[in-house]
Amino acid sequence: MSTITLNLKKKLELIPESFTKDKQISINIWKISLDGIVDNKLIKHQISQYRNEFPASATSSVKSWHSSLILHHITDVFNPCIEVFERKVNELLSDKYYRYSVDNFWAAVYEKNSHTIRHNHAHFPYVFVYFVDADDNSSPLIIEDIEIKPKPSMMVIFSGAANHYVPKCDSDSSRIILAGNLLMVSKGFAKVEISKKEVYDLEKDYMLKNNKLS
Numbered sequence: 001m002s003t004i005t006l007n008l009k010k011k012l013e014l015i016p017e018s019f020t021k022d023k024q025i026s027i028n029i030w031k032i033s034l035d036g037i038v039d040n041k042l043i044k045h046q047i048s049q050y051r052n053e054f055p056a057s058a059t060s061s062v063k064s065w066h067s068s069l070i071l072h073h074i075t076d077v078f079n080p081c082i083e084v085f086e087r088k089v090n091e092l093l094s095d096k097y098y099r100y101s102v103d104n105f106w107a108a109v110y111e112k113n114s115h116t117i118r119h120n121h122a123h124f125p126y127v128f129v130y131f132v133d134a135d136d137n138s139s140p141l142i143i144e145d146i147e148i149k150p151k152p153s154m155m156v157i158f159s160g161a162a163n164h165y166v167p168k169c170d171s172d173s174s175r176i177i178l179a180g181n182l183l184m185v186s187k188g189f190a191k192v193e194i195s196k197k198e199v200y201d202l203e204k205d206y207m208l209k210n211n212k213l214s
């Protein structure tokens with residue numbers, strides 16, 4: 001695993017100027033290999049099957065065919081690899097109080113001349129990209145001024161505020177990715193599963209103990 005940390009003093013796109021003006025913003029980037037953990041051949045097949053069913057691309061900053069941004073709500077087939085992604089992210093980033101959960105999730109297939117325009121995911125603390133397939137001529141992922149060379153089985157996790165883009169693809173081979181936004185979830189709230197009846201009983205108990213019931 002390798003880690004890159006950038007400290008930037010600049011206005012970030014999509015964030016109000018008042019928020020970033022003269023503020024130092026930390027941008028973190030991690031690279032993790034999931035070689036031998038995620039079955040890329042199977043994922044390629046699953047993406048291909050999904051694309052056959054939904055050949056029209058979603059529209060976003062990504063100028064290549066890509067799935068809906070809520071792919072995981074449309075099909076369950078990617079759930080095993082989402083579990084791996086969440087486990088790896090939480091090994092890296094979770095703490096006593098918070099864990100990270102995949103929110104938006106999508107697949108993209110970059111063919112010749114595909115690209116992604118510069119953008120960010122500023123409303124999310126972190127985002128990730130997983131490279132299902134790429135070759136030596138595949139376009140890099142550029143995060144701020146850092147060039148990430150795609151490699152199959154590599155997962156890149158980075159700050160949602162970081163501007164990033166993919167230059168126009170020149171390779172004849174497809175550059176295939178899975179990507180998602182990550183939400184912070186309170187471990188405390190996640191563990192509380194309480195019924196309305198239990199809340200009612202607790203409330204009544206409190207009222208009785210504190211002589212608030214007539």
Ligand SMILES: [Fe+2]
Binds near residue numbers: 119120121164
């Ligand atoms: Fe993005």
